[in-house]
Amino acid sequence: MRHVDTSLLQALKAAPELQNQAAEALRKDGDRAPLTLRKAGIAPDLAAAALTLADLREHARTKFGERAENLYFTRAGLEQATRWVVAERRAARFARHADEVTDLCCGLGTEALAFAEAGMRVEAVDMSAETAEYAKANADATGLTVEIKVGDALKTPLLESAFADPARRSGAGRNFNPADYSPPLNDLLTHMSKTKFAALKLGPGISHEWIPEGAEAEWVSVDRDVVEACLWLGEAAEVKRRASLYKSGKWHELTGAGNEHAEVGEIADYLYEPDGAVIRAGLVAELAEQLAAHTANETIAYLYSNELRETPFARAWKVEEVWPLHPKKLRTLLAEREIGRLTIKQRGTGIDPAALRKQLKLKGANEATLVLTRLGEAHAAILCQEA
Template sequence: METSLPNALLADPGLQTRAAEALERDGDRAPLALRKAGIDPDLAAAALTLADLRRHARAKFGDLAPRLYFTRAGLEQATRWPVAQRRAARFAAAVHEVTDLCCGLGTEALAFAQAGMAVEAVDMSEATAGYAAANAAALGLPVRVTVADALETPLAESAFADPARRSGRTRNFNPADYSPPLDPLLARLRTARFAAVKLGPGISHDWIPAGAEAEWVSVDRDVVEACLWLGEAAEVPRRASLLKAGEWHELTGTGEERAEVGDVADYLYEPDGAVIRAGLVAELAETLNARTGSEEIAYLYSDTLAESPFARRWKVGEVWPLHPKKLKPLLAERGIGRLTIKQRGTGIDPAALRRQLKLKGPNEATLVATRLAGDHVAILCAEV
């Protein structure tokens, strides 16, 4: 359960600033510094917790972080600000008002309001709703925040939901254990004309309802979330959306195609995790004129080098059997002392393999352990 935001802290921006400065300057001695300044210990602890959370929040919120209010659990589940802004823009292009269910700290509600939409943010927890209201006030955005049950709240023409995926300190991977559970939440969202629900990136395709669009989002190669788009919001069966160096890229398709299977080639491509989770490897292979070495494995091979935001690229050097005793002298002959080991489809433990190889030498390379036509192989390569 979230604790309420102390009113004394909310009303004292100066204390918030002093706490941030003390944390930066004094580190672990910051509590003592604030107590010596005559600040109540409980209030000092709350101010320092907020300062610490704001520091960690910069990775998700950038320059907005020092103005917002967080809890640890809320920050962990909060959407990255660029992702929330992009989703809000998609809503705002189609509708004018939105009900934000399970609003948490209010990240999505803030993005919707910033995009010019009329927003009602709803959360069952009065304490959590208080954080959402404080964040809306901090940014000067007109968000109406109410305390209510997501499954009973009347919806506007559009709706968004981000169900809680934690129980205390335990993360729930089964959507039936979300709060509220995914099935009744989807039934509720279907009553809106335009709707979406944010999910954990590990969501199984079995949970994707017929007619929905399933999108996976990655930020600088880190898959951060999945999103189901419902009703008029569904545009394509599958979408992979990637944010790299501040620029968005999208790949869409059915998620049902399969890439051609063939031999290893001059270049190896590793698709972004969002592409793999969305089942769009075949669509990517087509754009790269590439093939896979095994139907179940997402590495792609091509005779030509192509630029793509959707995959990392390696120049293939040599292909060897995946036998540690044979690999050790081969790597030693090439003076490879620094080796990045990647694996897919072999079940090996890269750390254990590295210990067996006892690497020495001045050179560096990447070893990809994978399957080709059913054989376990080691591909020595260098990233382009």
């Protein structure tokens, strides 16, 4: 195994006062923070490492809240790390069924920390010795017990449950083909079939074609942002498809077959835009049933109803006017209504909202939303206000 120089990480761990000093310099001095630390007699490489950590911790707040202040990050590791509310919820589901878990491709170890905090015995593995050192640093920082090893995920013996978060980036950027994950998805699925309860985190853009028979596929959104997909395998699979939404501090779930189709009808008084997790999970028809709604085109995920129902799974707009989708006519109609602030949404038209906005030359004090879509096969522009 090659030697990995983690001396700067170890130096930072041993100097909490330097961590605080770097964070303060970054807040107060911004781009001049490196000069501030050098004037304080701190070696340039250590100052740079401390400032990088302070910057990453600040960015990590969106995923980890106040926990970020004590954790150690790399830029690539933070990008792939699971948001804490998601990791915490997943760990709780694991803990209801198993006492121990193998965390494959553990990265910075944040998911392993959630398992440990849920009371599970955790063995975490990563191929990168450097990354494993960061995972160890995070376990030490939180006081949680996690056994961390350097090794090949596909050769690691599994405990009674297993979780994996394969790398989805390479030197060329993000990999959208699961065959290019590290390790490849199919190889991981084969290995994880050796344990009774398993889950595998994926990018939210995963195609349904990659979902194995018998697995549960879950899409997760946090405050309307679809952050990941997760395959639940073996005894962990409970339903075919699940959309899990975290909003205003609460979780909401919608489940179903994922292959149903909503009824098609005419435009109505209210337009619903389903959450992205609902759309990716293929649960628009299940949501339509809840809302007594229908689509106006079977390929487009907008729903319509004459009844307004409160739901965490969609945003709702009151339909005010429906116009033909002709930019010149839209410019005139919007000008007549003195609409100067306009949110433009589109599905199924191929129109670039940014390019259309330039053509509209908006002026006026009023505000509205314009939805570009298809009603049947006709292109339309729907003027509406959020309900």
